[in-house]
Amino acid sequence: MTKRFSSGCMAVVFIALTLFLHPARAIAEPTIRIGVSSVVEVDPFVRHTLKELSEAMSDYPLVFEVMPPTQVLSASKKREFDFLIVGPQTMVLLDQLGLAHAIASERSSFSNKADHALALTIVKHKITPEADIARVGLIGPIDSVKGTLIKEVLSSKRTLAEKVQVNYFDSLKELIDSFKTGTIDAMALEPCTLEKNLTLLKNVIVIRETVTDIGQCSISQASYPKTQFAALNGVPADLTDTVAATLKTIFYNGHSTWVPSVSLLPIRHLLEKHKVKEYLAVQPMSIQHLLDRFFYFIVTIVGVVLLFVIHSFLAEVTVRKQTNKLLEIQHAKEEAERDARDKQSKMESLERLNIVGQMSSMIAHELKQPLTSLENYLNALSLLVQKEPQDKLMMEYSISKMIESNRKAAEIIDHVRQYAKSAKSIRTVINVSTLAAKIFRDFEFRTKIEKNLLIQFRASIVPNIYVEADELELSLAIYNVLKNALDAVKSKENAQISLEVRSDGSNCMIVVSDNGESLSNEQKENLFNPLRSSKADGIGLGVAIVKRIMEAHAGRLEFNFGREGLSAILILPMCSQV
Structure with a gap:
């Protein structure tokens, strides 16, 4: 015989009593089997509902059976019941599996809305930081929805709400004692429990506090649908209507009652968010489920597609309007590029002519030595020819020296011609110390003797610093900065020009x-600007030429502006002596 329902989760059978009181009708009416989840069985409202159903539907044989939520699912699959009273999570699972549908939802005593019937008042000590809460106490039995609700309330202050441990207690006294002794960090109370126990609970605060619309009791912010009364799919519609109509007449505690079923979508979202495994394991792939689960996502995608279509249309119109403008801009750009290339070509030609012009004075001085040697050896050879007997060995020596001097002069001229024709530079390992010293001595001699200028020249040269460079181009760069220095001081008394050659271990620095x-x-700003010269007879290409030579050799040109005068610094990477 089925056990009578009691606080010890017992079932009650009214079949014998019904047959005795109404034997004729009892045989005619079918037995109504109602399964009750053990999670909601302890709720006084559910117990009151069972009692009221037994009295209001006394003409029907009623059988109630209490069982854990997991057994509710398996029993429903076997169709062992007609109706079920379950928590919201179990109702979601039943609906997903297509086993049952809700016909009524509980409206609690503290809210006018059935979708706010499930709420908790989570309290903590005032001095306990919310982020440090790790253990929360709750009056049992084990309720996964309430446990998930606790994690939802605390999730705003935590990176992983799953770290919260929920402990279940048999009574309110045990719960409060554990809270006071520090066994748990917070308590999850039923709504209005705090207000009824203010003398026992002092120096506490409610996490994410809000108030109920009935009774103005403090609760934590999140609230959801609560107990559901469900009919298994396939139960006759007239029987379902009879039970639903009876439920509407049941009231408890002045306000709690059954109302038409509300949407459980908030419960679905809560279970999804916290990845409750029981929920994730039984998700059916139906169109309705997909709509319920991904409604906002689908709406977003549709909206994005519509926006994309509208944007594409507007973009097409805009493109057509802008095509002609873009073509005009492109033509103008090509024309400007052609003009720029022409100007650049002219500028390079002008620079090269200027370089060749500057080279001429240097080369003239360089050619003096081989030409003078050639002349001397010719004079010596003339004397040797007239001398008797002739010194054949000395004549051969003079002829070889003449050939050597001629070849040296030809090499100098060829190098200049190659540079003027844009030939590639010839780079070798050069002793910068020796080259700079020679150019500086020659420049000093020409300045003092040929130009008759009284200028003090000073040199400080670290010996044997080597770089890989084109000797002619490097000579031209040094000559240019020396010439600029001469132009700056030639009309000044006590004029001074100094040369320093040093290294920092990786770079060679030639400082004039x-x-x-x-x-x-203004002169500083235009220092590197071609065609902007402060000299009346200059065209401003000297610095630009030196800068280009330095950059072609992976170096750079820098200036140091002092109170008086200027220092030009040629910086080149050093290399090892070959």
Whole structure:
């Protein structure tokens, strides 16, 4: 015989009593089997519902059976019941499996809305940081929805809400004692429990506090649908209507009652968010489920597609309007590029002519030595020819020296011609110390003797610093900065020009300094600008030429502006002596 329902989760059978009181009708009416989840069986409202159903439907044989939520699912699959009273999570699973549908939802005593019937008041000590809460106490039995609800309330202050441990207690006294002794960090109470026990609970605060619309009791912010009364799919519609109509007449505690079923979508979202495994394991792939689960996502995708279509149409119109403008801009750009290339070509030609012009004075001085040697050896050879007997060995020596001097002069001229024709530079390992010293001595001699200028020259040269460079181009760069220094001081008394060659271990630095007049801001800004010269007879290409030579050799040109004069610094990477 089925056990009578009691606080010890017992079932009650009214079949014998019904047959005795109404034998004729009892045989005619079918037996109504109602399964009750053990999670909701302890709720006074559910117990009151069972009692009221037994009295209101006394003409029907009623059988109630209490069982854990997991057994509710298996029993429903076997169709062992007609109706079920379950928590919201079990109702979601039943609906997903297509086993049952809700016909009524509980409206609690503290809210006018059935979808806010499930709420908790989570309290903590005032001095306990919310982020440090790791253990929360709750009056049993084990309820996964309430446990998930606790994690939802605390999730705003935690990176992993799953770290919260929920402990279940048999009574409110045990729960409060554990809270006071520190066994748990917070308590999850039923709504209005805090207000009824203010003398026992002091120096506590409610996490994410809000108030109920009935009774103005403090609760934590999140609230959801609660107990559901469900009919298994396939139960006759008239029987379902009879039970639903009876439920509407049941009231408890002045306000709690059954109302038409509400949407359980918030419960679905809660279970999804916290990845409750029981929920994830039984998700059916139906169109309705997909709509329920991904409604906002689908709406978003549709909206994005519509926006994309509208944007594409507007973009097409805009493109057509802008095509002609873009073509005009492109034509103008091509024309500007052609003009720029022409100007650049002219500029390079002008620079190269200027370089060749500057080279001429250097080369003239360089050619003096081989030409003078050639002349001397010719004179010596003339004397040897007239001398008797003739010194054949000395004549051969003179002829070889003449050939050597001629070849040296030809090499100098060929190098200049190659550079003028844009030939590639010829790079070799050069002793910068020796080259700079020679150019500086020659420049000093020509300045003092040929130009008759009284200028003090000073040199400080670290010996044997080597770089890989084109000797002619490097000579031209050094000559240019020396010439600029001379132009700056040639009209000044106590004029000075100094040369310093040093290294920092990886770079060679050739520093040419003068004590001429300091440069204005405009002159500093235009220092690297071709065709902008402060000299009346200059075209401003000297610095640009030196800069280009330095950059072609992976180096750079820098300036140091002092109170008086200017220092030009040629920086080149060093190399090892070959």
